[in-house]
Amino acid sequence: MRPFQYVRPDGLDHASLRLREGARSIAGGTNLLDLMKLDVETPSELVDINRLPLGGIEEAGERLRLGALVSNSACAADPRIRRDYPVLARAILAGATFQLRNKATTGGNLCQRTRCYYFYNIDQPCNKREPGSGCAAIGGFNRIHAILGASDSCIATYPGDMAVALYALDAAVEIAGADGSKREVSVRDFHRLPGDTPEKDNVLEPGEIITGVMLPAPAAGKQLYRKVRERSSYAFALVSIAAMVRMEGGRIASAALAFGGLAHKPWHDPRIDALLSGAEPSDALFDRAADLLLENARGQGANDFKIPLARRALKATLHEATGDNA
Numbered sequence: 001m002r003p004f005q006y007v008r009p010d011g012l013d014h015a016s017l018r019l020r021e022g023a024r025s026i027a028g029g030t031n032l033l034d035l036m037k038l039d040v041e042t043p044s045e046l047v048d049i050n051r052l053p054l055g056g057i058e059e060a061g062e063r064l065r066l067g068a069l070v071s072n073s074a075c076a077a078d079p080r081i082r083r084d085y086p087v088l089a090r091a092i093l094a095g096a097t098f099q100l101r102n103k104a105t106t107g108g109n110l111c112q113r114t115r116c117y118y119f120y121n122i123d124q125p126c127n128k129r130e131p132g133s134g135c136a137a138i139g140g141f142n143r144i145h146a147i148l149g150a151s152d153s154c155i156a157t158y159p160g161d162m163a164v165a166l167y168a169l170d171a172a173v174e175i176a177g178a179d180g181s182k183r184e185v186s187v188r189d190f191h192r193l194p195g196d197t198p199e200k201d202n203v204l205e206p207g208e209i210i211t212g213v214m215l216p217a218p219a220a221g222k223q224l225y226r227k228v229r230e231r232s233s234y235a236f237a238l239v240s241i242a243a244m245v246r247m248e249g250g251r252i253a254s255a256a257l258a259f260g261g262l263a264h265k266p267w268h269d270p271r272i273d274a275l276l277s278g279a280e281p282s283d284a285l286f287d288r289a290a291d292l293l294l295e296n297a298r299g300q301g302a303n304d305f306k307i308p309l310a311r312r313a314l315k316a317t318l319h320e321a322t323g324d325n326a
Contacts, residue, residue: 001036005045009052012209016178018047020207025049027069028103030096031112039122040129054107054211057081062217068107068174068210072162073098075106084218087242090225091165097234107210110163110173110190113201114156114264115236117141127153128198142300144236147307148293149263154198155300158191158265159236165225167258167266168242172214178207184214191265198264221246221254226317228261228309237261238306239313245276245321252276252322259293262310269293281322286315 007023009015019025023045026032035041054069057078064080075081076092092101118124118136125134137145137155145155171187191202204210224243229235240260246253255276259267272289279285290311297307 002039002042004036004043007045007047009047009049012052012054012176012211013178013180015047015049015052016176016207016209018045019209020178022206023047025209027105027108028071029108030100030104031108035113035120038120040120049209060214064215065174066106066213066215068105068212070106072096072101072104072106072109075162076101085165085169085215085223087168087223087225087244088162088165088215090223091161091227091240091242094225094227094240095161106162106213109160110166110187110210110213111202111204112160115159116145116156119156128156128194131197131199138300141302143302144238144261145300145303146263147297147299147303147310148267149193149265150298150300151194151196151198153196154194154264156194156198156264157261158263160266161225161227161237161240161260163187163191164240164258164260164266165242166213166215167268168223168244168256170216170256173210174212174214175204175208176211177205182211187213188268194264219244219246219254222321224317224321226313226320228313239310241313241317243317243321245318247322251278251280253278255321257314257317259310259314262297262306267293276318281318283315283319286318287311289318290314 024043026046026048027050055067058065072092076089082089118126119128124136127135135154146157166187172184173187173190175183192200222245227237227240229237237260242258244256255273257272271292275289
């Protein structure tokens, strides 16, 4: 690990100013410190934001606000989350170890970087780590890589679980800027697809800090999180699905689905939600939903299996969510 300066800011404005000048923020550090040890990231200054007033889970009208520094463990254990947003609790508990969940934070989880083998290996070309150097995963070992939304510059996937649930919930991300400005961005617009600039993971501008996440008013219906991985614990998803489905009179009154392990960001296709809403559940309907999800899917060789796997996982999730056993 290379030498760096360590700063404890005396307020949000001070932290934002240091970030605008090139420093990196650190809270739990569960991802950043690993990257620094491998020289993947080499910040000259770290700004410790743990003393800023960004914790707590509190009601905000009909919504529920998660402070950016709320740990994953505290979020998953909160009675309101378990009762009203079980898909979020289940997604968090499906990821990492107890120790990591105790340190990982809401804001940091959203900003975690890909686990692509080539991104982590500084001896290999990687456009995300070094723009313009190439993508060794294309034509390389790409078993865990993207089948949707990739580009000729990058086929990495977003590795997290929490954000997949937040996409299904249609949560919003609170962001503060160095000039005192505040904005709220739909979580579905927070992460970016790689395009020609895969080094940009999200829409944060220099100096901006996530201050919280707003969960919408609780919704009726069944909430599920399904994660398919290569071993039963402590592995990143090959395919994951967060599903919120409400049934009425034998029909799907509403549906919201999001997918992990398939793209550079958690994947949400509103056409699938629209197709399912108002329809009577059936195997044929779920096949059509899978057709929409995978119509532009493209394997890279070692990850071709993800295409049929995603279809099977989606159909199994929908059968469970609707109670249709066909």
